[in-house]
Amino acid sequence: MSNPNTQNKDEKTASTSSNLIPVFIMGKRYDVPESLTIMKAMEYAGYKYIRGCGCRGGICGACATVYRKPGDYHIRVGLACQTVVEPDMYLTQIPFFPANRAAYDIKPIDKDPEEVFKKYPELFRCLACNACSKVCPMDIQVMDYISAIKQGEFEKATELSFDCIQCGLCASRCMAEMAQYHIAQMVRRITGSKIKPRAKHLNDVVSKIEKGKYDNIFKELKALDVNTLKKLYTEREMEPAATPEDWSPQKKDYL
């Protein structure tokens, strides 16, 4: 791996800046600084991420991790990039869990619940055990959205499942062998394309773009040298952090 001298220096820095605590990664003990996230702790322990590490920002769902604590039978979950290590946690990452996704063309599909039932008949194997909700690192009520889908309540299921990051932990725990998050995605697509009203203002903007509203400004920008571009960029008018409702930029040519 890296230069042994560098590594020693790293360890020294870490041990002086924070206390080391034991964690068990796939059953093997490592002493890691207590302030690290699980992901950083695994890297500290020598693991190198090739898969199972995406955005490092808690959004992509690639680093779902399950762990247990001594004396507690509950399965605990977290995203490795967001969850801080705790003493004696036994953990493993589950970067991927096999889950079948139905193939379909969204265009001819209408909002009839039967369309989803046909693609995912396993929906009706649900016994309402709720293991899916308990294991969701985003605290989504997975079983409730599965119930809503069975009830044909697609908008409700869309709202309930909206924060899903598709990590697949629900599918890993389902005794009905569902891939809940794929079913929810199909339902959100139907809700978005067949149930919710189309955004009229979006059509207006698109047609203005097509009519060439921005053609000239792009032409002008392309012709500029790098330094002028940089200057324009750094001096651009920013939307203030706390934006009042009636805020608008001073230059309104391209609104």
Added chain:
Amino acid sequence: MDICYYPGCTLKTKAKNLNLSTISSLANLDIEAKELSRWNCCGVVPSLASDDLLRLIAPVRNLARAKEEGYSQILTVCSMCYQTLAMANQIMQEDMEKRDIINNFMEEEGDYSGEVKVVHLLGFLRDEVGWDRLKIAVKIPLVGLKVAPYYGCTLIRPRQVGIEPLESLTLFRDFITAIGGIPVDFPSSTECCSSYQVVSNPEISDEVSSGILKSAEEWGADILISSCPLCEYNLGLRKREKKELPTLYFTQILALSLGLDEGSINLELNSDSAINFFKEKFKDVLC
């Protein structure tokens, strides 16, 4: 008044006519059916195996959530939901061992031991509305309409949770009388519609269901009413092409007798024979 209402999945999808006619009729009687805010499949069909705790989780979760929301009773109109919820409730009331195991497993819900009463709409109409009040509320009495009440299996079996004793059935009869119709007793009233046999043995299913309809017709009925989406499927919707006795949900004739319009009963979801019969019978009301 308002009541906690458990529609069930089928009433939200295939049997919207049963759902809508129930809600509109209750609203007409100044009763708000407040849908339980979080509910899952009732768990249909109740398992008859003694060691089948898994199948209890779904119904008990609904009941525990009703309790959590502060309700003392839960109203359902689907015969199968009624039976499944009522049987699970009885186990939670009487079997301490199973109750403890279920409560321990469902630690995310509050403990439940059968506190919420499971009520079917027919019993609710008798006990909470009252036949006399219903009679007064009726605007278009179904005078002369001969109605065969079809209980099927799940409303009255098993005996411990049945809405009334099998040997002295009065609920449907009193209901029909209250809305101005003539109840027609017929021997197949409590026979099975053939249930899920329709999936594996459709020919046998057709034979059974046609026999039930014929029996009601022979005893003089104009229509047959039920409260079960599966019975309605076997007796009504599967006969869509054929000219057999019209079938409706009892809540649909309730809504019509209360003077509600076609929009309140989703008649278009019934069989052709039912649609034609009622377009003729209620031509002043239906458009």
